[in-house]
Amino acid sequence: xxxxxxxxxxxxxxxxxxxxxxIEVIGRVPSVLHTPLMxxxxxxxxxxxxGAIIVMGKAESNNYVALILGFxxxxxxxxxxxxGFVVTNRMLEMFKGKKEKKH
Amino acid sequence: MLSELLTLxxxxxxVTFIIGLKMLSNPAKARNGxxxxxxxxxxxxxxxxxxxxxxxxxxxxxYGWIFGGIIIGAVVGALAAKKVKMTAMPEMVSLFNGMGGAxxxxxxxxxxxxxxxxxxxxxxxxxxxxxxxxxxGHLLTIYAGAFxxxxxxxxxxxxxxxxxxxxxxxxxxxxxIFNIVLLFVIIGLIIxxxxxxxxxxxxxxxxxxxLSLVYGVLFVFPIGxxxxxxxxxxxxxxxxxxxxxxxxxxxxxxxxxGGILVGAAGTLLTILMCKAMNRSLKNVLIGNFGGSxxxxxxxxxxxxxxxxxxxxxxxxxxxxKKVMIxxxxxxxxxxxxxxxxxxxxxxxxxGVEVKYAIHPVAGRMPGHMNVLLAEADVSYDKLLEMEHAxxxxxxTDVVLILGANDVVNPAAKxxxxxxxxxxxxxxxxxxxxxxxxxxxxxxxxxxIENELFFKPKTSMLFGDAKNxxxxxxxxxxEL
Numbered sequence: 001x002x003x004x005x006x007x008x009x010x011x012x013x014x015x016x017x018x019x020x021x022x023i024e025v026i027g028r029v030p031s032v033l034h035t036p037l038m039x040x041x042x043x044x045x046x047x048x049x050x051g052a053i054i055v056m057g058k059a060e061s062n063n064y065v066a067l068i069l070g071f072x073x074x075x076x077x078x079x080x081x082x083x084g085f086v087v088t089n090r091m092l093e094m095f096k097g098k099k100e101k102k103h
Numbered sequence: 104m105l106s107e108l109l110t111l112x113x114x115x116x117x118v119t120f121i122i123g124l125k126m127l128s129n130p131a132k133a134r135n136g137x138x139x140x141x142x143x144x145x146x147x148x149x150x151x152x153x154x155x156x157x158x159x160x161x162x163x164x165x166y167g168w169i170f171g172g173i174i175i176g177a178v179v180g181a182l183a184a185k186k187v188k189m190t191a192m193p194e195m196v197s198l199f200n201g202m203g204g205a206x207x208x209x210x211x212x213x214x215x216x217x218x219x220x221x222x223x224x225x226x227x228x229x230x231x232x233x234x235x236x237x238x239x240g241h242l243l244t245i246y247a248g249a250f251x252x253x254x255x256x257x258x259x260x261x262x263x264x265x266x267x268x269x270x271x272x273x274x275x276x277x278x279x280i281f282n283i284v285l286l287f288v289i290i291g292l293i294i295x296x297x298x299x300x301x302x303x304x305x306x307x308x309x310x311x312x313x314l315s316l317v318y319g320v321l322f323v324f325p326i327g328x329x330x331x332x333x334x335x336x337x338x339x340x341x342x343x344x345x346x347x348x349x350x351x352x353x354x355x356x357x358x359x360x361g362g363i364l365v366g367a368a369g370t371l372l373t374i375l376m377c378k379a380m381n382r383s384l385k386n387v388l389i390g391n392f393g394g395s396x397x398x399x400x401x402x403x404x405x406x407x408x409x410x411x412x413x414x415x416x417x418x419x420x421x422x423x424k425k426v427m428i429x430x431x432x433x434x435x436x437x438x439x440x441x442x443x444x445x446x447x448x449x450x451x452x453x454g455v456e457v458k459y460a461i462h463p464v465a466g467r468m469p470g471h472m473n474v475l476l477a478e479a480d481v482s483y484d485k486l487l488e489m490e491h492a493x494x495x496x497x498x499t500d501v502v503l504i505l506g507a508n509d510v511v512n513p514a515a516k517x518x519x520x521x522x523x524x525x526x527x528x529x530x531x532x533x534x535x536x537x538x539x540x541x542x543x544x545x546x547x548x549x550x551i552e553n554e555l556f557f558k559p560k561t562s563m564l565f566g567d568a569k570n571x572x573x574x575x576x577x578x579x580x581e582l
Contacts, residue, residue: 029372034372041127042339044124044140044364048346049206057164066217073213078173079176079199080206089137
């Protein structure tokens with residue numbers, strides 16, 4: 001167990017620091033922004049697409065199961081990333097338009 | 104050299120995610136924050152495609168498949184996100200979240216297949232590796248990714264269906280217990296397959312995503328529609344954790360940081376949303392919004408309500424000193440935000456003070472109303488948050504409620520048996536007169552009666568919000 005911890009200490013540090021950072025970073029969000037923030041976070045976890053690309057890129061060209069599943073994963077991951085950022089941007093566009101007119 | 108460049112790209116991308124998320128929680132910077140995170144993501148994706156090398160120094164291949172998938176996903180995703188109506192944005196977020204969960208699930212399945220290929224060699228009767236920490240860690244991330252990704256996928260799809268009305272609340276007796284048992288079965292299976300994986304039982308792995316999909320469906324099914332935002336936020340953080348599992352699997356720090364960051368931020372956001380409704384997360388998840396519907400419907404339903412004509416309503420508002428508008432889901436459905444702004448302008452020309460009272464969970468998601476009204480150019484400082492609005496109702500002459508119901512239900516303060524008891528509500532009954540615009544007398548999303556509609560101060564103005572508002576504008580103009 002101790003061995004395992006010291007072997008993987010990099011990961012453990014990253015996980016712990018990211019948990020606190022994630023909490024700290026959005027700690028003071030006004031409720032107005034809850035929906036766009038959720039949508040933005042939704043787009044960011046689309047980073048899972050990188051895993052899908054690696055799966056796809058590693059699949060042997062005669063392994064059809066892996067090719068098809070990987071292909072689906074790439075499509076779904078891209079949907080998550082692109083759709084997520086575009087929807088968030090559309091929500092926020094309205095806030096911005098408002099601000100500019102005020103000044 | 105190239106793989107060092109990729110490391111740099113991943114570090115940059117991780118930083119853009121953190122900065123993006125930080126800026127997203129500030130109204131003035133939010134939009135740029137989103138663009139920064141998107142730029143980081145693009146960089147990370149392109150870097151992975153062209154620079155990635157696996158542990159044997161092999162570059163990726165199947166570029167045709169990769170670009171094909173990305174192009175299909177990008178076109179469909181961008182079109183769907185651009186075409187979707189403002190009212191349907193919450194379910195769109197849920198749907199995209201489900202796609203991410205499904206992606207994590209598929210990655211786990213493919214990786215497990217890859218791993219289990221060694222079993223297909225004839226003659227193997229034992230696992231061809233020594234069970235050690237590294238292997239267990241590897242298997243655990245595969246199982247966890249399959250489990251969490253599947254729950255998130257199935258749950259998000261159900262949440263999506265619930266928000267657009269395709270899926271009705273559904274629960275059976277003892278469902279909570281069944282869910283908990285199912286959860287333990289999945290966890291038990293994961294532990295068994297961690298330590299006891301062998302060539303005879305490896306196919307049991309496919310039970311993990313399967314049972315997890317069932318669990319995701321049953322997990323979201325009984326939760327009432329009013330709580331869907333909280334559920335989507337929670338599933339959002341689940342997908343973050345599923346993405347982080349992929350980070351462990353591929354020793355990929357950008358997936359790890361992005362995933363954990365969203366997992367943590369999403370969990371906090373879920374709790375903040377619960378706080379806005381004055382409920383605990385536990386209460387939302389195992390509380391029976393749907394289940395107690397029958398009980399609540401029996402209590403205090405019926406009674407008499409009075410209707411008001413459009414012209415009477417117009418007169419009442421035009422000659423008031425202060426009018427407070429309470430927007431709700433009905434406004435969003437009818438896309439009536441522009442008509443609403445027009446009415447506001449007409450009334451202000453007549454010297455009436457017009458403000459909006461925004462309940463934090465009005466509509467289908469926190470902030471839903473702010474986004475809608477901002478679209479119609481309603482000035483920011485006219486939008487009052489709940490506490491301020493509640494201070495001002497006492498001096499308000501007319502409250503115009505546009506398709507809001509549960510957020511103005513006084514039962515939340517007075518009726519202990521009500522499922523929404525304890526939720527802070529807008530105290531509209533403090534005003535001199537209340538006009539409620541609804542399409543019919545049907546109860547709101549939480550499925551409970553609203554005694555406000557039967558009070559002597561209250562008048563009902565039935566009809567589609569946009570239609571009614573346009574008629575009101577005409578009437579006020581003519582006065």
